[in-house]
Amino acid sequence: MVRIQRVKGTRDLLPEDMIKRRYVFERIREVFEAYGFKEILTPTFEYTKLFELRSGEEVVEQLYAFEDKGGRNLSLRPDLTSSVARLFVNGFQTAPKPIKWYYITNMFRYEEPQSGRLREFWQAGVELIGSSNIEADAEVIALLIESYLSTGLKEFTVNVGNRILLDEFAKMLGVKDDIGLMRLIDKKDKMKREEFVKALQEFGLNEEDINKVFTLIELKGKPDDVLPKARELFTSKIAKEELKKIEELFELLKAYGIEDYALIDFGIARGFDYYTSIVFEAIADNDLGIGSIGGGGRYDNLIEVFGGKPTPATGFAIGIERLIPILESKRLLPEFKIGSDVFVAYIGKELGIKKKAIEVTQMLRKAKIRAEYDIQGRKLSKALNYANSIGAKVVIILGKKDFAEGKVTIRDMESGEQVAVPIKKAVEEVKKML
């Protein structure tokens, strides 16, 4: 007999995992809804073409791609942004703007698993479609920050960069392979300074250019410190306009009251696939080897790539498998009690007494008390033992004597105290003890 294993890069989620996830999702959901975002869900799989249109044919390597029985080339969704854009194009182009949608669901990417990276993972994210105003960027960045705060996380920052400024920067240096340069800059934190310098030299940059790269990288921190230096570095008109937007962005973030968590980091690249302007990523200090815990940005070209009329959009996603371990390691999650509060044990094997045990259990359940009765039909000492092991606070004992008198014995599992009460009073009595 061959034992079937879990598929590589997937997880079984047990009750103690689920309760934590549910808690975190609920906190995030409350904030999303407070901001007026409405929940949507698109299909788990799409035509592979959808993702190719966005990211090029090479992405198939990173997709869970397959052919179905009808010969359709499909892929499990690697994120929801493409699907949401597709949905928008298919039916919401004339809907009132902005459209504010959120989702909490699983994604699939065919990659080698490692710390904080699985082949199936969950994201909570939002998309804000139809506004090119900087207000839209501010709204989603503020929402991202408030989402983390709602889970109890405090030691994190959302670092804001800008794709246009990086393009301008590449132009200034006369670099054609701007994406290559950005990837290199993105890796700056993983390398020693000398290695980084060497890599930049190999990329074809002279000393002056390399100094400019370092100036760019050091453009990191609070806007009051960073923006004046940025204005010296960037001289083009386009760049000046973007800098003005970023200045306004941070003014708006102050109005949201969350500016302490937002920083500028012009070295952020974030993949580069379809981001067009403001990009951002959330970093939480941790010793688990986890980098970004979420991120997003503006994607003003994607909707027309999918055949819609040009429509600006921005959004973000939070990686749950990255966030939860960090919350756990910082002890920010509450203690959860899983399982029943009341265990109903009965003595004897007669049908009548079993039925009475079920009836009592049902009374408790109808009163919204988490209760179960001893399906195993254990002897009393084992039943108490079991009740103890599942953490039941109260055991209801139904014996022949009780049965004959129309009563049950209620035992407080912490103190060991017991009272015999008429069955009709049992629920009331138990409620007092919980």
Next chain:
RNA sequence: GCCGGGGUGGUGUAGCCUGGUUAGCACAGGGGACUGUGGAUCCCCUAGCCCGGGUUCAAAUCCCGGCCCCGGCCCCA
């Protein structure tokens, strides 16, 4: 896709280097001692060498391949 480390009952492990009894231990699980009182004790039971091939008289142990886990690279939409 590439690199490094690993894989022994449900869980945690001993054994592996240096091949040789019936693969040991603990916890968990089921039953009993105990036909109305738990967190205890005792007894019994269940259950394992990731898969395949090779070397050998003999493989958990040595060799090769695969799968999976942990971590790193590429990539990270």
